[in-house]
Amino acid sequence: WLQLMESGGGSAQAGGSLRLSCAAPGYTFESDCVAWFRQGPGKEREGVAGVYPGGAPYYADSVKGRFAISRDIAKNTVYLQMNALKPEDTAMYYCAFQRYTTCLDDAKRLDEREVTYWGQGTQVTVSS
Secondary structure, X not given: OOOOXXXXXXXXXXXXXXXXXXXXOOOOOOOOEEEEEEEOOOOOOEXXXXXXXXXXXXXXXXXXXXXXXXXXXXXXXXXXXXXXXXXXXXXXXXXXXXXXXXXXXXXXXXXHHHOOEEOOOEEEEEEO
């Protein structure tokens, strides 16, 4: 069992920015795949972005050019920098841990069925 802890959610105006953090106390992300998913009101959960060792970060089309995922090995933390926020970005955001082999497969990497561990989530609300 792996505990994932998100932080950094909150409220922002459209066009603003927020940064989410994901940490796993007692565990090192260095060789694993970590992703962010979100679930907006009345919507299904969807993959947003992911990062894994040796590969380029990947993003859902809806956030490309606005969001950036990164990992700080020294702090054992994965970040999601969200810029140019839109009201439709309003959602509960979840940090997720996936097997490394999942991240190598384009068809599986942002599929919630391929997530091994979930965080509790952090709320992001964007107002117009």
